[in-house]
Amino acid sequence: MLTKQKNRSTVSSAYQLIKLAWNHSQTGPESLDPTVIEKLQTQAQVAEKIIMAVLQSDAAKNQQVRQEEVNFIIEQLQQQFENPQSFTLSLQQQGLTVTQLELAIYQDLLCEKTVAAQSQDYRAASEQEALDYYQKNRAQFRHSERRNVSHILITINDLYRENSKEQARARLTQLRTLLLNDISSFPALALANSECPTALNNGLIGRVTRGQLYPQLDDVLFFMQAGTISPIIESEIGLHLLLCHEILPAGEQPEADAIKAITKQINQHRQKKCEKQWITSLLANS
Template identity: 35%
Template sequence: METVEKAARTEPYALLRASLALFRKAPDKLDPAQLQQAEAQARNEYRLESRVLNAPEAAGVIIPEREWQAAYQEIRDRYEDESAFLRELAKNRLTEETLRAALYRQCKVNAVLEKIAARSPEVSEVEIGIYYHLHAEQFNRPELREVSHIFISINPDFPENTRENAWDRIQDVRARLLKKPHKFAELALKYSECPTSLNGGTLGKVPRGKLYPELDAVLFSMKAGEVSQVLESEIGFHVLLCKQIHRAETISLKNATPKIRQLMKERYRRNCQRAWLASLPVAETEGKSYGG
């Protein structure tokens, strides 16, 4: 009871956000331990946001009405009708007015942090080159084979899946494939016992070592468009179709530069924001109860 009462003193929208972020559930669906954790996070986030909004950098930040109204409408549109929306607000101790106020506050906090992030330095070509050479493994793509398969299991408990019958069935399917390889997806849907049958037997693009060893060895010796012999793994019989071969390659520095630049830029932005947040003064009232 004490935990629930304590949570009730937390700013409602902050508590709702923390609850959804931590547990993907509304506060009223949390057990006492989860509620306490969400309540603690909500208080911490609300205090930090208050420090952001009290900073000199926030003074000149103006949020256009259309921005927070769009955020409000996005939430409103999740519900079938107005009454369902209002019931959900009430359940979370919110009203239309307090939700709008909370969304305006959130938009302003985001805008201030964006303003601070804009101070981050530009990424130089030298830094990009250093990152590329220090993380070379990120830019080496292994050979991939785009593959589909048809699978029939061996299970002596079922007459049609005894070893002998499973072998005859898969051989018959392969014989049909050799005559009409363009019907692989159709035959996979009809005969394969793998869930991938619903997608034409597609396993996707696979690197070496992902499939059973018996399949892997054959797949990486096949030509594009080739249908394999019947192969046996520990779970049954397979026929593979090597649809396409994607050769191993190393992404050049030139081609990798945009991705590296974006990654490093985001890192600089986060570091800039963290340093600024750490520099903000702590209010004397922090640590005390609020919103009660």
């Protein structure tokens, strides 16, 4: 277990920037437009302020983070890079050493656990509450056509030769040829080659409706047949291959499933509200 004394260190906003960049575009900060970076840097600074306030609270003393949890996050980050050298280079570009990264992850996890612990006394939604909501909002539970989809992403980054547009297209062309001969190899090829976090789940994005993906992907996906591979598609974040697993026609979610989903959503909302109130109070008194 990491020592609690690490709480006193300043959390690196560079790590928060890395997290935000991946959530925004599934890429490192060095690949983003300066305007986007500026906005994410502001968000990272706010996140760091909150984390430091949480870590200095008495509530944080009751939480623990195991070394194994930190190692797991680092391993997930490393898997997004071609090799250990490119991972280290990316850290250097953000002004982080591996030791500093470990500390930032530790503090981030400790903050998450501390905040989550403050929301355990929320009032859980009753089945009647969920049913009332469902009956008043049934239209929300009618869904349009969906596609169950996986993808392989190769990002474009001229800092690395293998990620130039020419090389990325060549790599995907080779992968597409392999898939056209053996589509069952998609999970293994996605895990080994995709530069999206979905690679950890064999490239699976899941069930989507129009508008959830980049428009360039939608324009191809919703004309594909089930069990087919797309041509190479270019989006804002790189080049993709899509695998359309199945087509799910438009319909209405069964009442029992809707009630379950509504209950979960209400409970999550109330938990988040408790967390927000606690953080607001904490910042006001810091």
